[in-house]
Amino acid sequence: MSYNVTLPRHSKIGAGAIEELGALCLQVGVQRPLLVSDRYLVEMGQVERLVGILRAAGCDPAVFSETVPDPTSSSLLPGIEAVRNHKADGVIGFGGGSPMDTAKALAVLAKAGAEISAFKAPSLYAGPALPIVAVPTTAGSGSEATQFTVITDDDTDEKMLCPGLSFLPVATVIDFEMTVSMPARLTADTGVDALTHAIEAYVSRRANPFTDGLALTAMRTIGTNLRRAYADGHDKAAREAMMLASTQAGMAFSNASVALVHGMSRPIGGHFHVAHGLSNAMLLPAVTRFSADAALDRYADCARAMRLADDSTNDAIAAGTLVDELDVLCADVAVPSPAEYGIQEKDWNAHLDVMAQQALDSGSPANNPRVPNIDEVVELYKTIYA
Structure with a gap:
């Protein structure tokens, strides 16, 4: 009996791997990424650091840092607008599970033209989406390697599991030094x-x-x-x-x-x-x-x-x-x-x-x-x- 295996196409792993983020984006065809993160990582200076790495490689990034813990369908709306305003050709999820889940949802919604509830299980979406690059800062969610995102429906408080190949990052950077400051x-x-x-x-x-x-x-x-x-x-x-x-x-x-x-x-x-x-x-x-x-x-x-x-x-x-x-x-x-x-x-x-x-x-x-x-x-x- 056969079984199917899907994994990110490229993974950079180890101390200092974050310095290769810009080159990795270009390698997967992303020159105008939207960097999706949160206010904490902005305050810590980590978002600015990544923007510098991206620009040094020749990328033209924009930042969306208004992600929320356990993202909701309404919290995605300003992110979709940010994707469109920047004319982004890819998204980078930078942070814990919530920024990565947000980035995955934005990548699909920017191309699919539907509400996120249309993609909840048992649906399996493998249609058009922007390329996703994932940069985790916690050792736990595993979202950098999965074909899932989880978004809460504002109307019902249901945490919707949205699966499918289009939610899988094409590339990921696994740099443990990004986790040392975790409480x-x-x-x-x-x-x-x-x-x-x-x-x-x-x-x-x-x-x-x-x-x-x-x-x-x-x-x-x-x-x-x-x-x-x-x-x-x-x-x-x-x-x-x-x-x-x-x-x-x-x-x-x-x-x-x-x-x-x-x-x-x-x-x-x-x-x-x-x-x-x-x-x-x-x-x-x-x-x-x-x-x-x-x-x-x-x-x-x-x-x-x-x-x-x-x-x-x-x-x-x-x-x-x-x-x-x-x-x-x-x-x-x-x-x-x-x-x-x-x-x-x-x-x-x-x-x-x-x-x-x-x-x-x-x-x-x-x-x-x-x-x-x-x-x-x-x-x-x-x-x-x-």
Whole structure:
């Protein structure tokens, strides 16, 4: 049985790779890029740095820095205008998952002439789009290597998963030095996000031998380095390892898809404005516990990849060790429950049914080893609350 694999065409990886951004843009035919970023990176001087690199290479960039966390359909409108005003021939997503998701959406909307809701799953869009170059500054979202973007619908608070080849960056720059200034909270949330990508890609019903290798390697690396990067943001070896693992996990889930954690995570973000990586972290231990018996061998492989068990360990014991480790890891990096995050119980309970339905409608839970019904999803939401 054959399977399909799609990856960025060009990747520059390693310390100092950002200095090659301008040459890379020209290599993929982008001379007038719109650099899509956020105000924080403007204030840090990083946007100005990239503009200088682009101009030195002969590019003529413009900047759109008004992206918002968890971008919405309305937040895209000024970005579309910026693309058109600059007559951009490509977009650069520079930042965490939100600027990269925004850039991907702008690249498609600039050519497709439709609203972003037209592209949500189960749609698969492979039509006209501007070339996308991705420059991540966090080690977590993996968006630089995926054929997905996530945009929240202003009218319904639904986090829409928009998939398809046109959302895949043609090139990416993976420079771990861009992540050294990440605070501990962001390091933790994005790191557990990357681990979730790797585990879900490996246990997904759409996993394949190509994605398996990437996912297992990413798990091993994250298991070894996440606590180090969280404890000491200037540990460059840990930062470099986490950056590469994040991209490997992104490549894995882009081609194997994600599963129940992500399906349940998006509604939490949409209704309660919890960052995507953090909502994944809130869910990962409980969803793994719920799912493990349906794929003991796969979850046992995850435990072995993370050096929690060896080949002599019974699969059931190894899978249980994985669940225990996820509980401990999330405690070690101070992942809060929804209650600890500040979500009121009455508000949480009032949204349970709609969140559960949106989770199932996203399609991701159908990839899970154990496919839940709506009542089971509601119970899982109740389980993680406190």
